[in-house]
Amino acid sequence: MPQPTYRESSEESAIAPLPMAHLSIEIGHFSLDEIRYETDRIRAEFRRAVPLVRAFTESARVEFGPDARVSTCYLMDDYFQTAIEPAKVLDRLLDVAADAGLPIDYLARESGCHEAPVFAAGVAVGAPIPVAQMVAARLVAQPEDEETATGRRPPTTESGWLCNGRRERTGISRSSMHRETYRPAQEYGRREHSIFLDVELWHDRDEFRRWSCPFLAAVWQLLRLGMLRYHGAAVVEPQQWSATREWPGGWKDLPPVVRLNQDAAPFTAYRTLSMLPKRYLPIEHAVRLILDHLAIDDDVASYVAAQGRAEQVTVPSKVVERVGHLLLDGT
Structure with missing residues (x-):
């Protein structure tokens, strides 16, 4: 599903005040x-x-x-x-x-x-x-990792999934001739250990x-x-x-x-x-x-x-x- 682009900037319209x-x-x-x-x-x-x-x-x-x-x-x-x-x-x-x-x-x-x-x-x-x-149009793109760079996993705006770090690498390559080393998921900005979170924002059906x-x-x-x-x-x-x-x-x-x-x-x-x-x-x-x-x-x-x-x-x-x-x- 294509992502529409919205802009609510005052360059187009004045910002209406709201009581707070x-x-x-x-x-x-x-x-x-x-x-x-x-x-x-x-x-x-x-x-x-x-x-x-x-x-x-x-x-x-x-x-x-x-x-x-x-x-x-x-x-x-x-x-x-x-x-x-x-x-x-x-x-x-x-x-x-x-x-x-x-x-x-x-x-x-x-x-x-x-x-x-x-x-x-x-x-x-x-x-x-x-x-x-x-x-959704204001979601910030996540840093590109191996999964998105190689096309194994589409970016958030297409997949509807958002995480707080680098997803795991399972060790299974597209090519059966090559097996990659397993790498666990890793939280961005972690201290010593990661708390990794992967969230489904939406799914598209029909x-x-x-x-x-x-x-x-x-x-x-x-x-x-x-x-x-x-x-x-x-x-x-x-x-x-x-x-x-x-x-x-x-x-x-x-x-x-x-x-x-x-x-x-x-x-x-x-x-x-x-x-x-x-x-x-x-x-x-x-x-x-x-x-x-x-x-x-x-x-x-x-x-x-x-x-x-x-x-x-x-x-x-x-x-x-x-x-x-x-x-x-x-x-």
């Missing part, structure tokens, strides 16, 4: 089936999260002052489970959160990290923004690209950090959702991000914190690798850094340094 919180806290992540059938477990997890949210909010106030802006969010797993209607899970999730005393300011769709429809007056208009393809969970999770972090623009404009703009309004019949009719609390701090933030079960450790490790291999738009990065300076907030130049995790016991 100091901290965006993601609260858990469950499959839609878990939300439907395991509400007691989710309620227990949410109750455990309440004092943690308070603690991180207080920590932000200590660091940024008493008026520190902190928002909470939850990402729905609708990309991999499209058949379950929103109404069958959203009220259940929000009722459990309310019962646990856990405020959720924003609700987002994981499929919005693939394509983000633009909403006007509550209705999707025009073609959706190809968010995942935009981010002209259809299926994005991986780690890649969409990396896009999710970029959205929360306010680092994506489409021709200068915001990729997603949270839409206010009334508690009395019925959920749509399909996920595509729901905005990529909805604001549940009209008084919430902004969705985008200088820093993110994702509070997740420990089973997500491999995925979040992969997320950090992906973020480390992206060429972030210089104009957007400069704009966000300037926003931070105006508020006496230091914004690290490496986007991955703005991403935090709290991995919790349990499943």
Whole structure:
């Protein structure tokens, strides 16, 4: 599948400002089936999260002052489970959160990290923004090694695989007449030993690209950090959702991000914190690798850094340094 090229530079369009919180806290992540059938477990997890949210909010106030802006969010797993209607899970999730005393300011769709429809007056208009393809176009090419140089393995933009070092050489040559010496995989920048990671970003089948969970999770972090623009404009703009309004019949009719609390701090933030079960450790490790291999738009990065300076907030130049995790016991 050919790779499109995107540029969100201010040479073409002015960078639209986004309101920034100091901290965006993601609260858990469950499959839609878990939300439907395991509400007691989710309620227990949410109750455990309440004092943690308070603690991180207080920590932000200590660091940024008493008026520190902190928002909470939850990402729905609708990309991999499209058949379950929103109404069958959203009220259940929000009722459990309310019962646990856990405020959720924003609700987002994981499929919005693939394509983000633009909403006007509550209705999707025009073609959706190809968010995942935009981010994929910014992947930094890995140093060429023997595997790619000889054509044994295509580059990341073709294969959909990204690693943090030099892959192993198995010792098997294309020619049966020549056997090469085995060489183990090796991490770039290692100290004495390597921690080698090879991540599948997507796969293509019948002209259809299926994005991986780690890649969409990396896009999710970029959205929360306010680092994506489409021709200068915001990729997603949270839409206010009334508690009395019925959920749509399909996920595509729901905005990529909805604001549940009209008084919430902004969705985008200088820093993110994702509070997740420990089973997500491999995925979040992969997320950090992906973020480390992206060429972030210089104009957007400069704009966000300037926003931070105006508020006496230091914004690290490496986007991955703005991403935090709290991995919790349990499943």
